[in-house]
Amino acid sequence: MSQGFKLVQRSSKPGEKDAAKKYYAVAKSNGTSGLKHLCKMIAARSTVSSADVKAVLDNLNFVMDMELQEGRIVQLGEFGNFRLSVSSDGVENEKAFDNSLLRKPKIIFTPGKELRETKATTDFTKIVPEVVTVECDRPHAV
Incomplete structure (x- = not known):
C-alpha cells in the first residue's frame, strides 16, 4: 500500500493577491x-x-508530560525522542527581555531509525477524484 496525495492549487506567494497560482502535492489520508x-x-x-x-x-x-515539563528529553528507544522547544520575539538587549515575549512551546518528535527509513521508502500514488453523473447530467467530483 502506498501513501496517497492530491494536487491543490495555491498562491505561490501567500499574502500577495496577484501572485501566480501553482499546484502543490498534499498528503491524502486513508482513514x-x-x-x-x-x-x-x-x-x-x-x-x-x-x-x-x-x-x-x-x-x-502522563509520565511524558511530567518529564517534558521538567525540561527533559524523553527517549523512547527505537521509536524516537520527544522534547520541548520554545521561541520568542527578539529584543535589543537582555534587560529588555521578559517572559511575555515567549511564544507557545512546541513538542518536537525526532523519529528513530525505522521511522526515518519509512520516510525514505514510502511510495506515493496520485489520487484522482472520481467523476459521477447525477440526475442533473452534470459531472460531480466525489
Missing part, C-alpha cells in the same frame, strides 16, 4: 487508526491484552 485499534493490533503481536496496552500508553502519556 484513521484510533487508540483502540492500535491497542488491539499491538496485543495481537504480543502476550499482553489490549487493556494492558492501553493502560501502559495512558501512563506513558
Whole structure:
C-alpha cells in the first residue's frame, strides 16, 4: 500500500493577491487508526491484552508530560525522542527581555531509525477524484 496525495492549487506567494497560482502535492489520508485499534493490533503481536496496552500508553502519556515539563528529553528507544522547544520575539538587549515575549512551546518528535527509513521508502500514488453523473447530467467530483 502506498501513501496517497492530491494536487491543490495555491498562491505561490501567500499574502500577495496577484501572485501566480501553482499546484502543490498534499498528503491524502486513508482513514484513521484510533487508540483502540492500535491497542488491539499491538496485543495481537504480543502476550499482553489490549487493556494492558492501553493502560501502559495512558501512563506513558502522563509520565511524558511530567518529564517534558521538567525540561527533559524523553527517549523512547527505537521509536524516537520527544522534547520541548520554545521561541520568542527578539529584543535589543537582555534587560529588555521578559517572559511575555515567549511564544507557545512546541513538542518536537525526532523519529528513530525505522521511522526515518519509512520516510525514505514510502511510495506515493496520485489520487484522482472520481467523476459521477447525477440526475442533473452534470459531472460531480466525489
